[in-house]
Amino acid sequence: xxxxxxxxxxxTSNRKKKDFKNHSRSAARSILDLYLHMRFxxxxxxxxxxxxxxxxxxxxxxxxxxxxxxxxxFSAPHAILYSGVALAMLGSAxxxxxxxxxxxxxxxxxxxxxxxxxxxxxxxxxxxxxxxIDFSWHSAFGLDGLLSPPHFILLTGMIASSTGSMLGIxxxxxxxxxxxxxxxxxxxxxxxxxxxxxxxxxxxxxxMPVWISLxxxxxxxxxxxxxxxxxxxxxxASVAAVLATIAYPFLISxxxxxxxxxGTKRFGILSVIGAIYLMINIITVIIPNESLILTLPFYxxxxxxxxxxxxxxxxxxxxxxxxxxxxxxxxxxxxxxQYPLITHIYNEVFTKQxxxxxxxxxxxxxxxxxxxxxxxxxxxxxxxxxxxxGYKIGHRITSIx
Amino acid sequence: xxxxxxxxxxxTFILAVGVGISLAFYFLLSIYIFPNMYRGLPKxxxxxxxxxxxxxxxxxxxxxxxxxxxxxxxxxxxxxxxIISIAFPNMTHLDGLVGIKRSxxxxxxxxxxxxxxxxxxxVGEESPINxxxxxxxFFSRPWHSTVxxxxxxxxxxxxxxxxxxxxxAIALPHLNDFAHYPRRGIKDFQNEFVSVYSLRVA
Numbered sequence: 001x002x003x004x005x006x007x008x009x010x011x012t013s014n015r016k017k018k019d020f021k022n023h024s025r026s027a028a029r030s031i032l033d034l035y036l037h038m039r040f041x042x043x044x045x046x047x048x049x050x051x052x053x054x055x056x057x058x059x060x061x062x063x064x065x066x067x068x069x070x071x072x073x074f075s076a077p078h079a080i081l082y083s084g085v086a087l088a089m090l091g092s093a094x095x096x097x098x099x100x101x102x103x104x105x106x107x108x109x110x111x112x113x114x115x116x117x118x119x120x121x122x123x124x125x126x127x128x129x130x131x132x133i134d135f136s137w138h139s140a141f142g143l144d145g146l147l148s149p150p151h152f153i154l155l156t157g158m159i160a161s162s163t164g165s166m167l168g169i170x171x172x173x174x175x176x177x178x179x180x181x182x183x184x185x186x187x188x189x190x191x192x193x194x195x196x197x198x199x200x201x202x203x204x205x206x207x208m209p210v211w212i213s214l215x216x217x218x219x220x221x222x223x224x225x226x227x228x229x230x231x232x233x234x235x236x237a238s239v240a241a242v243l244a245t246i247a248y249p250f251l252i253s254x255x256x257x258x259x260x261x262x263g264t265k266r267f268g269i270l271s272v273i274g275a276i277y278l279m280i281n282i283i284t285v286i287i288p289n290e291s292l293i294l295t296l297p298f299y300x301x302x303x304x305x306x307x308x309x310x311x312x313x314x315x316x317x318x319x320x321x322x323x324x325x326x327x328x329x330x331x332x333x334x335x336x337x338q339y340p341l342i343t344h345i346y347n348e349v350f351t352k353q354x355x356x357x358x359x360x361x362x363x364x365x366x367x368x369x370x371x372x373x374x375x376x377x378x379x380x381x382x383x384x385x386x387x388x389x390g391y392k393i394g395h396r397i398t399s400i401x
Numbered sequence: 402x403x404x405x406x407x408x409x410x411x412x413t414f415i416l417a418v419g420v421g422i423s424l425a426f427y428f429l430l431s432i433y434i435f436p437n438m439y440r441g442l443p444k445x446x447x448x449x450x451x452x453x454x455x456x457x458x459x460x461x462x463x464x465x466x467x468x469x470x471x472x473x474x475x476x477x478x479x480x481x482x483x484i485i486s487i488a489f490p491n492m493t494h495l496d497g498l499v500g501i502k503r504s505x506x507x508x509x510x511x512x513x514x515x516x517x518x519x520x521x522x523x524v525g526e527e528s529p530i531n532x533x534x535x536x537x538x539f540f541s542r543p544w545h546s547t548v549x550x551x552x553x554x555x556x557x558x559x560x561x562x563x564x565x566x567x568x569x570a571i572a573l574p575h576l577n578d579f580a581h582y583p584r585r586g587i588k589d590f591q592n593e594f595v596s597v598y599s600l601r602v603a
Contacts, residue, residue: 298435304427356574365436
């Protein structure tokens with residue numbers, strides 16, 4: 001018995017040791033898992049911030065071309081643009097390493113973000129290729145137009161990588177939310193609140209570059225800035241006006257409703273994203289042109305319909321008509337949100353005056369009352385379609401666990 | 402627990418009224434009040450002035466060079482572009498004959514030879530015509546109010562006799578008669594006023 005008793009004693013301590021080992025192993029694994037998860041998330045966030053910086057630099061570059069006609073590749077907007085690209089490259093490296101280590105550790109969960117990795121890496125590859133091509137293009141042909149092969153590659157790369165990082169960030173947020181749900185009441189309320197706040201900030205960071213880069217794509221195929229000494233890439237004036245009338249309201253509604261859906265349908269995220277977009281436009285397009293500074297109040301009031309759309313969506317939660325109505329409101333203000341660059345598009349069709357930087361506002365305000373009745377119908381319709389599509393995409397992304 | 406002070410219908414009604422009023426206020430501002438306010442704003446009036454011109458020496462021997470100095474300013478509001486055009490009616494090209502010794506303009510100058518497209522009637526590229534003689538265009542984009550720019554050329558005339566130089570300044574957008582310099586006198590083939598300078602080549 002004594003012997004048996006001793007054996008029992010021995011086996012109990014052995015089990016304790018084993019339990020301790022198992023516990024420490026699982027704790028170490030969960031710390032490693034958290035570390036790699038964080039690494040992937042940080043990588044995605046850096047890519048999104050990088051693309052946001054570089055698209056904002058691109059927007060400033062357009063303004064700089066209009067105002068100063070820079071004659072070399074080395075300009076301040078280009079420096080901002082390519083610093084953003086460098087940051088996105090760093091983010092993609094961090095993201096890729098995090099994902100690879102997770103995959104090799106047998107975390108099958110991380111097969112889902114594969115699409116985001118593919119998009120980010122292919123986008124970054126395009127950005128890397130576009131830089132030297134852009135430099136050579138400047139050297140060979142001097143001042144380049146908005147639509148040119150290097151610019152198109154650059155913008156496609158931005159769209160791909162920002163979409164990839166948006167997916168990556170939101171998949172991480174979903175996973176985090178899923179694990180929080182499993183924890184249930186055990187988790188601390190403060191911590192949960194903090195996590196939610198961080199996830200909302202990440203949602204905003206993830207959506208912004210997608211909006212600005214897609215905005216740039218529409219501008220590239222509609223703004224008449226692409227005729228140069230060697231190439232005439234300007235789009236047909238009527239086609240450009242139709243494209244702008246259809247695409248801008250669709251994109252604005254799509255992005256704002258997508259962000260509302262990704263931000264767990266809470267009031268505020270749509271408004272913050274709208275406000276950031278307005279701020280970026282103010283800093284990169286309006287303030288550099290001194291003659292437009294007086295028109296800042298006109299531009300700032302655009303936050304009113306954005307807040308209204310946000311209120312409608314959050315109060316009348318998930319109702320089809322609230323999505324349509326919010327989309328219609330947001331779509332109907334595209335002519336004001338796209339000020340002042342949209343002046344160049346409609347001027348080609350309606351007034352055909354030379355749009356000098358100092359005359360932009362007088363031409364815009366001279367034609368707004370004539371144009372608005374013509375574009376309001378398609379703008380509302382496309383706004384509604386954009387809102388529905390955005391909401392559905394958001395639902396699709398948030399339902400991936 | 403959320404406490405509601407109103408019934409569901411009342412809340413919807415309040416929301417609808419709030420949204421309606423806010424949207425009406427927004428569209429009133431954006432489509433009517435602000436456009437009317439901004440349309441009434443005065444347009445910028447840049448005033449280009451050529452404040453000093455010097456030619457040294459006043460007589461030059463064939464094969465030798467002389468210096469042509471210009472000081473120009475904008476005495477009015479900011480100009481989107483202001484151009485200083487120096488034309489040489491005795492020359493068909495500038496290669497090896499005109500050199501830039503000094504220039505503090507923000508853009509690179511444009512060398513124009515016979516047959517190149519140039520603007521006319523003070524509307525720039527809106528009304529292009531072919532150049533009849535060689536010229537050189539210096540410009541800054543933008544040219545801010547009260548800013549002064551300098552340029553110094555070294556010119557080597559090709560033939561003996563009177564060597565003529567046409568000089569003019571244009572601010573764009575050209576909205577009134579103050580946007581060009583000189584404001585009267587001789588007109589060149591571009592239908593724009595020019596100041597005439599000359600020296601003897603011996």
